[in-house]
Amino acid sequence: AAGSGKTAVLVERIITRLKDMDNPLSVQELMVVTFTKAAAQEMSARIGLALAKAMESTDDAAMQERLERQLNLLPSAHISTLHSFCQWVIRSYFYKLDINPTARIGNEAEMALLQQEVLADLLTKSYEEGLYNIYELADFFSDDKSDAGLTAKIMSLYNYAMSLANPDGWLRKALEPYKEAMTVNPSDTLWGQYMWDQHVAVIDRIRERLERMEQILL
Template identity: 40%
Template sequence: AAGSGKTAVLVERIIRKISGNTDVDRLLVATFTKAAAAEMKERIRLALERALLEQPQSEHLRRQLAMMNRAAITTLHSFCLDVIRRYYPMIGLDPGFRVANETEAELLRLDVLDALFEERYAAAETEPGFLRLADDYGGERGDEPLYHLVQELYDFSRSDPWPDHWLERAASGFET
């Protein structure tokens, strides 16, 4: 829970590692938000400064403090993006790739949903179940309520460790 001391415990464990023989730039500390990553980095920096005050002769601690800018204390997304940028040739990715912003991602998502609905309507003669679904869950003037339902189910499924299996199980509950 918020305020339970998770960050303090993690910082203490990191400082213990660094105070040993581990260099700070050899650790990966991944958080979910930029704010949490910035807070973690600041807390580690402050803890290193306190440790250096207690052991002013320690070259190791002085070096760790100097290497803080190179430390991988970041968000999980930023770390993954860094790995992709660094190793794009190995995965056959165009070096000019970029991450879509939220608006672009939403437009792409709607394009995919439009194509899926068109495909299902085209196959309605051989698979009439979709028409029943559209009649039951769609609106009187369009498919917007059904679009919304499909998007909510998809988003909810992403919270499961195996979203495709979750969707299959959920769908199997409606089979007659």
């Protein structure tokens, strides 16, 4: 949670490792990733300040020399957002990855446009080849004018799944109740129980109204 001191704890652990003379570690060997550029800049600044304070607090010449070297190397350390680190990997090893080194991180508008294009192509192929029970899905979620309703549902499901730690795992788990509904008595499924409860509630309301009408008429 924000304000819980995670950054301070991480900085302390990093400084402890950098001060370890028996098992030396360079700041360039670390990978520290954050969610935002601002957080990465703050992390780098805090590490730099902690290194400077550590230098001032020791009289050990060897330790001072080591800490000063780490402070000088800090600007080249991998302290960035995960996206920025991945971009650095691509630019540094594009010849092994077979990826254009000029590739860049798309902004939200560009990514949304690409997602829409991919989904449109997928739906077109599905309609043409009759995949994924596409016509039944379109009838259920959309109207006669367009399949915008189906598109919106797919994107909503995708965006929610991608916000989770294990999108594929969540999607597979979400399918289980539907698979179960195809192999067991409908009344024993989650959906069957829901429909049963709804019908019971409706019948109870009808019964109550009929009883009131009977009392009024009699």
